[in-house]
Amino acid sequence: MSAPGRPGPAAAPPGLVLVMGAGSVGTYVGGCLAAAGVAVRFVGRARMGQALAAQGLVLTDLDGARRAVPAAALHWSADLPQALAGTAAGAAGPALVLLTVKSAGTVVAAQALGAALPAGTLVVSLQNGIGNAARAAGAAPALAWRPGLVPYNIAELGPGRLHRGTAGELAAEDDPRLRPWVPVFAAAGVPLRLVADLQPLQWGKLLLNLNNPVNALSGLPLRAQLLDAGYRRCFAALVEEALQVMAAAGIVPARVTPVPPRWLPPLLRMPTPLFRRLAARMLRIDAQARSSMADDLALGRPTEVDALSGEIVRLAAAHGGRAPRNAAMLSLLDPARPAPAPLPAQALWAAMQRG
The missing domain is CATH 3.40.50.720 (NAD(P)-binding Rossmann-like Domain)
Structure with a gap:
């Protein structure tokens, strides 16, 4: 003993x-x-x-x-x-x-x-x-x-x-x-x-992973990207759309962060000084961290955007709806196209509105 x-x-x-x-x-x-x-x-x-x-x-x-x-x-x-x-x-x-x-x-x-x-x-x-x-x-x-x-x-x-x-x-x-x-x-x-039952946790994790295409397209480390209000607005819009699609499908994602899923979009849209204070645990990320999608993009490999935003687009279609902002991520990271250069937050937001 x-x-x-x-x-x-x-x-x-x-x-x-x-x-x-x-x-x-x-x-x-x-x-x-x-x-x-x-x-x-x-x-x-x-x-x-x-x-x-x-x-x-x-x-x-x-x-x-x-x-x-x-x-x-x-x-x-x-x-x-x-x-x-x-x-x-x-x-x-x-x-x-x-x-x-x-x-x-x-x-x-x-x-x-x-x-x-x-x-x-x-x-x-x-x-x-x-x-x-x-x-x-x-x-x-x-x-x-x-x-x-x-x-x-x-x-x-x-x-x-x-x-x-x-x-x-x-x-x-x-x-x-x-x-x-x-x-x-x-x-x-x-x-x-x-x-x-792992599935509620998987859906909760998928919500967080919707930041992966934002991070990849930003060209920034994760912490720096999350401290940029413009990129957070893009992330919040993807999560909000995904929550609406999940609700229509009767899916309740599990809480995988200190913040309940429905509170994530409002938190992300807060001014950066307030976000930094309220999301301290979410921001427990060192300066070297980046998404695997960013690594794939840098190495010229196909990304997993279809397993993330694509999952939301398919779920929406299965229930007679659309998910245009997540569809925009699929388009921007389409492996049939040349790898995109890093997009400023405003340009990424504009591309999402066209989705």
Whole structure:
């Protein structure tokens, strides 16, 4: 028994973790687990793998924590069969899979997992948006899919350097096989909360994620963008429209910040000095934080705007309505068009009115 006031020993990991589609989020979460002694295999882009092979992995956060995993301890592969080859996972399968591909890659990744892993393998979708776990289950029905949620932003500060710039804890739909992992994730510095119904939290998180296209189009770090009244007005309009669409669909988003969802638009529209004071917890973001959508835009990759604003546009259409401001985000970040240059807040607002 541990002494009072002192943490007990870290729980023994229940098995191997496979991170499928390891970008910034997947590499951060998996890297924290690996730094805590969990056996982790990563499947991700060659670019990230080459950087980790040369530099190792350094993980930092806004609380001042620093974790490092040497290159020799990182098991990175560009494809799934290679990740599973030569391990017990190849026969018995990993104990837990974290799916962290971008939303557009969900079906392809799920099909690959379904072909490679034993039936019943537990997979948690740590992706943006609402329906990724359901889409994955349609593509690989033999696996046990559970929706999950990542509340924070991870910035790639340089080769092999990932930084968590905002606060929060992971969440997933409860499953008896996930419960032994809760103390493991906590010991690794990435706490995991299990809930009976994740969907209200997902809708609440989606409301906050509607700032991602605003942030990407602003060209600013998150904190600087949120302290700009013009960009906050754009964010508030997207949230307000989304709340109206959700209400028409009978959806009640959960509260995922100190501010109830319906209060978010009025708060965002307050003058900056008052907003800074009342939204102090929301602004607990360090200067290095930015949205993953901003990173994708900077790297010339398609963004996940369709899993965010697109979800609102489709929900509106399903109930006989429209969501023109969120539709404007889809248009501005259309992957068929050249990547837009940063837009001043006034220009972004004008484009939203044309949506």
